[in-house]
Amino acid sequence: MTKLEIIFFGSPYYSIPLLEKIISLGHVVSLVVTQGAKKNRRGKLVNTPIYEYCKKNNIQCITPSTLDENIFSDSVIKNVDLGFIYAYGKIIPKEIIKKFKTGIMNLHCSLLPNYRGAAPVQHAIMNNEQVTGITFFEINEKLDDGKIILTEEYTIKELDDCMSVQDSLTSIAVKNCQEAIELMCKKNFIGSPPLQKINYARKISKEDGILHWGMSVRSMYNKIRALNIWPIARIDLYEEQIKILRAKCTIADHKFIPGQVIKFDKNELVIAASEGFLSIEILQLEGKQAISSRDLFNSHAKLKEKIINAKLNI
Numbered sequence: 001m002t003k004l005e006i007i008f009f010g011s012p013y014y015s016i017p018l019l020e021k022i023i024s025l026g027h028v029v030s031l032v033v034t035q036g037a038k039k040n041r042r043g044k045l046v047n048t049p050i051y052e053y054c055k056k057n058n059i060q061c062i063t064p065s066t067l068d069e070n071i072f073s074d075s076v077i078k079n080v081d082l083g084f085i086y087a088y089g090k091i092i093p094k095e096i097i098k099k100f101k102t103g104i105m106n107l108h109c110s111l112l113p114n115y116r117g118a119a120p121v122q123h124a125i126m127n128n129e130q131v132t133g134i135t136f137f138e139i140n141e142k143l144d145d146g147k148i149i150l151t152e153e154y155t156i157k158e159l160d161d162c163m164s165v166q167d168s169l170t171s172i173a174v175k176n177c178q179e180a181i182e183l184m185c186k187k188n189f190i191g192s193p194p195l196q197k198i199n200y201a202r203k204i205s206k207e208d209g210i211l212h213w214g215m216s217v218r219s220m221y222n223k224i225r226a227l228n229i230w231p232i233a234r235i236d237l238y239e240e241q242i243k244i245l246r247a248k249c250t251i252a253d254h255k256f257i258p259g260q261v262i263k264f265d266k267n268e269l270v271i272a273a274s275e276g277f278l279s280i281e282i283l284q285l286e287g288k289q290a291i292s293s294r295d296l297f298n299s300h301a302k303l304k305e306k307i308i309n310a311k312l313n314i
Helices: 011-025 049-056 120-126 160-185 215-227 293-298 304-314
Strands: 006-008 029-035 082-086 105-109 132-140 146-155 231-236 241-252 261-264 269-273 276-284 290-292
Touching: 011 029, 011 049, 011 082, 011 160, 011 215, 011 231, 049 132, 082 160, 105 160, 120 132, 120 160, 120 215, 120 241, 120 304, 215 231, 215 241, 215 276, 261 304, 269 293, 276 293, 293 304
Parallel strands: 006 029, 006 082, 082 105
Antiparallel strands: 105 132, 132 146, 231 241, 241 276, 261 269, 269 276, 276 290
């Protein structure tokens, strides 16, 4: 395989394995482009995981606030063969794309053209999809639109959440990385599969995490799985708002009032919802650390007393 000079674009932790794979194949990553530092909940500026990786491994990395044709000096871009994007977070303008001899290849975590957009994994889980996958494609100036190079499917498991699906898709991408680069260099593209409906995976907002007990239990469960990194699904339980980080659902007919606690002991916290029951395994009270339902049962939290008193009055 011909060794290439590559500029890599990426930001989150799951971009790192692909960057490592490119380097391990013998390619020269002359520059990495990532997003700038952002404030965390405590107001501290935090660099992206890709930035920290590059700093640790002495790889040149830049964090441009805007993308234009002047972000690369002539000395940097003149020998570059290929651009490679995985979860960078910004659309690359046409003026920059033109600077790459072989173009820029993007890895997207869906089976394009379905789930174009910022949050394909989250939306696939929320929509109860059974299958997702990865797509390597040559970018143009449009959003997740270009000639497809390689795809591979992934079956979403019942206990999968956003992080586990993302990590699995990254592993699939790493396995296919060499072939994708070779196909990109040869301009060996494949046709897009016909789809009757294309879902757009818009950016997730904090409001997406709001649950209510009138929702179907399956919809609640899917949101909990999809949003367990951020913003984390949250709901009111006996006048207290809790975040739910992990749960299980059971589909069943019942006559309980949605939101009513059916079982609460050292082993389970089970609550009635529309069309079934939600078993909460990991939760977080307002301003507190995440705990298990067992921890809640063994605690002196006000919510514990409210649940027990409510159950005594059933």
